[in-house]
Amino acid sequence: MKKRFWRCFVCNDIHFGIAPPELCPTCKVLDAYVEISAEEARKILGGGPGVSQTADEFRAAIERFTTGNEFQVNPDREKVDLLVKGIFENERNHGLKYCPCRLRTKDWEEDLRIVCPCNFLIHDTYKGLPDGECWCGLFIRRK
Numbered sequence: 001m002k003k004r005f006w007r008c009f010v011c012n013d014i015h016f017g018i019a020p021p022e023l024c025p026t027c028k029v030l031d032a033y034v035e036i037s038a039e040e041a042r043k044i045l046g047g048g049p050g051v052s053q054t055a056d057e058f059r060a061a062i063e064r065f066t067t068g069n070e071f072q073v074n075p076d077r078e079k080v081d082l083l084v085k086g087i088f089e090n091e092r093n094h095g096l097k098y099c100p101c102r103l104r105t106k107d108w109e110e111d112l113r114i115v116c117p118c119n120f121l122i123h124d125t126y127k128g129l130p131d132g133e134c135w136c137g138l139f140i141r142r143k
């Protein structure tokens with residue numbers, strides 16, 4: 001089933017899923033979601049050139065993301081610096097933190113799949129490998 005965009009008519013919370021949540025997690029109103037287009041969602045979310053987070057905030061966010069997970073941020077600081085630089089260049093030039101080592105299709109909805117962090121658990125470079133890593137090596141399997 002295809003995921004679609006939904007907007008809470010009370011607080012403009014955006015949900016991307018097969019169905020809208022019954023309860024808005026932001027304003028707690030029941031049955032508040034209306035379906036909107038991907039383009040409308042993009043505008044509401046502020047998609048477009050611009051940087052929404054600093055590189056340090058992004059690093060802190062991905063460290064929190066890995067806590068308690070089977071993967072960690074690559075301890076190779078130099079490599080991570082380069083990848084984060086590429087991610088932020090993509091955000092500046094193309095509006096979202098796209099993967100620094102894969103090409104966009106230019107279909108905004110399709111390209112949401114390569115916003116970092118992506119679903120790298122399914123990558124051949126990660127899946128089932130003791131030394132698995134995401135396609136770019138930003139995340140590696142925790143030992």
Ligand code: SF4
Pocket residue numbers: 083098099100101114115116117118119120134135136137138139
């Ligand atoms: S492959 Fe790694 S760097 Fe690229 S988007 Fe996925 S998690 Fe981020």
